[in-house]
Amino acid sequence: MIYAIASGKGGTGKTTVTASLAAVWDGPLTAVDLDVEEPNLHLFLAPEITAEEPAFLEVPVLDAARCILCGECAAFCQYKALSLMGKTLLVFPEMCHGCGGCIALCQEGALSPGGRELGHILEGSAGAARFLMGRLRVGEAMSPPLMRQVKARLRRDAAGDVLIDSPPGVSCPAVNAVMDADVIVLVTEPTPFGLHDFRLAVEAFRPLGKPLGAVINRAGIGDGRVQDFCREAGVPVWAELPFSRAVAEAYSRGEVAARAVPEMRGMFLALMARMRGAAAASNPEEADHA
């Protein structure tokens, strides 16, 4: 089963929740950081990295000797990665989304596949769990292509359950991270910012038709409107984690809450059980095999 830990707003404790779940999880597990712009999970799980590979996006490479300057590729490209200027066809690989259209179009064989480095994919182990993360190159503007490659790696050799630390927000990268999950866990906090962004996330992720539950982090601060909203919208609250300065300080030292603060361990075990319950309820057949 794939569980995506997401949040409409950044800084609600998504990584804390993912790291703590990974710490208490029983059975084979892969912990994945798909927040490739700002990957942080490794800071808490302290994985031993055994492989680090660059990831590339297919971009066109020009053989100017074969180019007849017809301009078809430049006219086709939606991203301005090709431009016909005077008697020169210019290629801007950093603009390319890797659709392959120009290469397929060119009748002269003047464009061939090359690569733009998107960032790195790191693999290793954190305790008993397998660990996988993507890290976007600074200056690289697109995160979905790297996320797709991390996910492809995940599919290639997945064993047991998967916990995905997703990018925050509700735009393209966030949806990209959760769309292949079986269950979505939305982490929020009981404040007006938390509520507002949580509503957007529920609106964005609900149409995916996957079981979705809330974790209310730092319960006790702010007000009770997130709980009210969950009740009205029919979103189950799978955990309420009380605000504690001890947890905040443990986090600041890079410690995992479920390990550093004894009473948190039980809360995360209960959360794990609820997540598994939701997965089983939505997919009884697969649960039987597990």
Add this chain to the structure above:
Amino acid sequence: MNAGIIAVTSEGPGMESMVDSRFGRAAGFVVVDLATEQTSYVDNGGSQSMAQGAGIQAAENVARAGAGVVLSGFVGPKAFQALSAAGIQVVQNVENMTVGQAVDKYKRGELSTSDAPNAPAGGNKG
């Protein structure tokens, strides 16, 4: 390319309009034929609405207008490369003056062309 035709990034359509310091997301270009003193205006709105590649699109617009020289504030690396490929000369750091003043300065030889961009990539996004 005709070095006697210059394109100035502009906030409006005439010689009295202010120079737009941006290249890719300039409102438009006032195109001046130095020989005939005739001017025309090229709207750059299409480039402004692009998700990406505004600088490259703007360079294509300038080339299509037949200009051999561009006067602007900041030109990024991709736009610079595109303009250079078309043989268009670039004069940068032109700002805080009207299009007419910029053209006069150019005619008096007070503006020199650049051989490198003076703005970072992606500046057109702003």
Add this chain to the structure above:
Amino acid sequence: MREIVVISGKGGTGKTSITAAFAHLASVQGGAMLCDLDVDAPDLHLLLAPDRQEEHAFYSGREARIDPSVCTGCGLCAGLCRFGAVMPGPRAFGIDPLRCEGCGVCERFCPAGAIGFSEKHCGQWYASAMRFGPMVHAQLFPGQENSGRLVALLKKEARERAKALGLTLMLCDGAPGIGCPVISSLSGASLAVVVTEPTPSGRHDLERVVDLCRHFRIPVAVVVNKFDLNPENSEGIEDYCREQGHALAGRLPHDEVVVRAMVQGKCVTELPETPFSKALRGVWEVVAHHARTASRPSPFPNTPNA
């Protein structure tokens, strides 16, 4: 025109609460145009209750759509699409709009001409008035690509409006992360205020976002929020900033007044003074000073780029 852009890399560091307080403090010093560039999850309006005076649709990019009555089900598009956006259906193929990147390959190669390729309505943007002055903000629809173009559009609209109103300062709540939206947020900025916290994630993301500012030659001032959660890490961050030559705008304590203000829909500086708001006023003085005086370390007058 001076532009201050508040960013953080990591979410939840207090960026928006701090920006709102800056807007309050700037309003008594000549005022500022406020701009919420966090278009994916904008929150500034929750503190400032803007009154929308203009509303506009935002279109960006294109999306493919298969006409099922024309589709022959040959599946060529599914084989060509690099984004896995073509889904087989009972009779015809369909496009998953969440996966479609708007490249146009399917439309170009469809032998039956069954695929349309039209502009995509991605969100709404607003020009508003609030108690501290004018504000420009937006909301991207869920799941849409935040390419940075909406951010660029907001900045353009905000600049034009600020100019018309005779305002000389623009204050922006920047986008999170280090990708396209934050690059767009930073373009043309006089000063980037980076809000961080003394946690491993805070430090990690600070370094990445500061690298980005260096890449774009934008001066940086750093604010360490919740510094007392880990004074040792806070000092580490401050040492790092000094080594790198970045200005330190100050440190702020962890204080529940931030959440209290949020619940009331107010800025912290509008509530009775606390150690947090007092420190924040000091931070604003430093930031305002740097915004006036900092110059972009740039290779202007026609010198080649490094």
